[in-house]
Amino acid sequence: MGYETLVTLPVIDFSKQDLMPGTPEWDVLKVQVRQVLQKYGCFEASFDRMVEVRKPLFVALEEFFGLPLETKNLCNSKRHFRGYNGSKAPFHENVLFENGDVAGNVHNLTNMMWPQGNSSFSKTLLSFTEIASGLDKIIRRMILESFGLDKYTDEHMDTTEYNLRLMKNEGRPQTDEPNHGAHYDLGWMTVLYQNEINGLEIQNKDGEWITVKPSSPNSFIIMVGEALSALLNGGLPSPFHRVMMTVNNKTRYSIGLFAAPKGGYQVNVPDELVDEENPLLFKPFDMEEFLGFYKSQLARGATAPERTLKAYCGV
Ligand SMILES: O=C(O)CCC(=O)C(=O)O
Numbered sequence: 001m002g003y004e005t006l007v008t009l010p011v012i013d014f015s016k017q018d019l020m021p022g023t024p025e026w027d028v029l030k031v032q033v034r035q036v037l038q039k040y041g042c043f044e045a046s047f048d049r050m051v052e053v054r055k056p057l058f059v060a061l062e063e064f065f066g067l068p069l070e071t072k073n074l075c076n077s078k079r080h081f082r083g084y085n086g087s088k089a090p091f092h093e094n095v096l097f098e099n100g101d102v103a104g105n106v107h108n109l110t111n112m113m114w115p116q117g118n119s120s121f122s123k124t125l126l127s128f129t130e131i132a133s134g135l136d137k138i139i140r141r142m143i144l145e146s147f148g149l150d151k152y153t154d155e156h157m158d159t160t161e162y163n164l165r166l167m168k169n170e171g172r173p174q175t176d177e178p179n180h181g182a183h184y185d186l187g188w189m190t191v192l193y194q195n196e197i198n199g200l201e202i203q204n205k206d207g208e209w210i211t212v213k214p215s216s217p218n219s220f221i222i223m224v225g226e227a228l229s230a231l232l233n234g235g236l237p238s239p240f241h242r243v244m245m246t247v248n249n250k251t252r253y254s255i256g257l258f259a260a261p262k263g264g265y266q267v268n269v270p271d272e273l274v275d276e277e278n279p280l281l282f283k284p285f286d287m288e289e290f291l292g293f294y295k296s297q298l299a300r301g302a303t304a305p306e307r308t309l310k311a312y313c314g315v
């Protein structure tokens with residue numbers, strides 16, 4: 001699933017208030033989204049709703065990662081799907097809960113970290129989630145429309161869940177090892193937001209790693225995940241990416257909102273996308289079962305191509 005040579009990511013501006021389906025503004029952006037994603041599987045989305053949330057968001061991330069290790073490890077004391085991972089700290093730390101309940105997880109996380117309360121932390125993470133999920137829904141709706149799949153939109157949105165991941169990366173001493181190893185994102189779509197320290201790299205079709213440099217502090221990086229690529233019968237590529245930082249960099253904070261098919265829901269390539277010229281590329285799959293496969297592959301040291309959806313249910 002190659003994509004064209006990428007130098008810098010194209011930017012699409014979503015700042016217009018009340019962007020509504022069926023309006024001329026919507027249709028113009030829809031065409032751009034389709035073209036850019038078809039080429040690269042990712043783009044930069046500028047969205048001025050981040051203006052007010054940006055500052056408190058990075059205060060919140062610094063506050064969380066600044067907690068003592070023992071406190072952060074409390075995230076793992078309850079039966080959360082993943083929780084806090086600081087095994088590569090200070091080069092990489094992240095916290096991720098995988099049960100699709102962002103509000104509940106933010107609430108639990110806040111109570112575990114600050115038993116005396118920290119309402120600004122939870123409020124800020126929920127504001128971010130609201131903005132990022134709004135943007136995700138606009139973009140996925142545009143994608144479905146552009147593939148002539150409008151009639152599936154409600155079902156698609158109703159069978160989507162979100163997970164939030166908070167990340168901190170620091171520059172490593174001279175090494176070729178990435179902070180966050182190269183991978184494809186697994187779900188429908190990823191909405192990433194970062195501070196001013198770059199480090200995200202996307203591989204272009206020539207195999208070169210291109211550093212993503214957002215052009216504005218209000219920009220998100222949007223990436224197609226494997227599940228969406230499969231739903232569209234390979235119609236959009238999912239970019240291979242990693243985080244790589246040198247020792248000269250300052251601390252990078254980033255936060256990702258991941259939209260994915262709910263477990264128990266069977267993802268099927270719509271008939272509209274399959275014909276003689278476009279044979280079916282993926283058998284129906286359940287995201288939860290795919291995640292099980294992914295994790296067992298990871299545990300036995302499988303390479304990135306050996307833990308893809310293609311390896312799991314490719315025709
Ligand atoms: O930190 C970043 O910008 C990228 C993180 C990432 O690729 C992920 O969480 O899947």
Ligand SMILES: [Fe+2]
Pocket residue numbers: 183184185190241
């Ligand atoms: Fe990723």
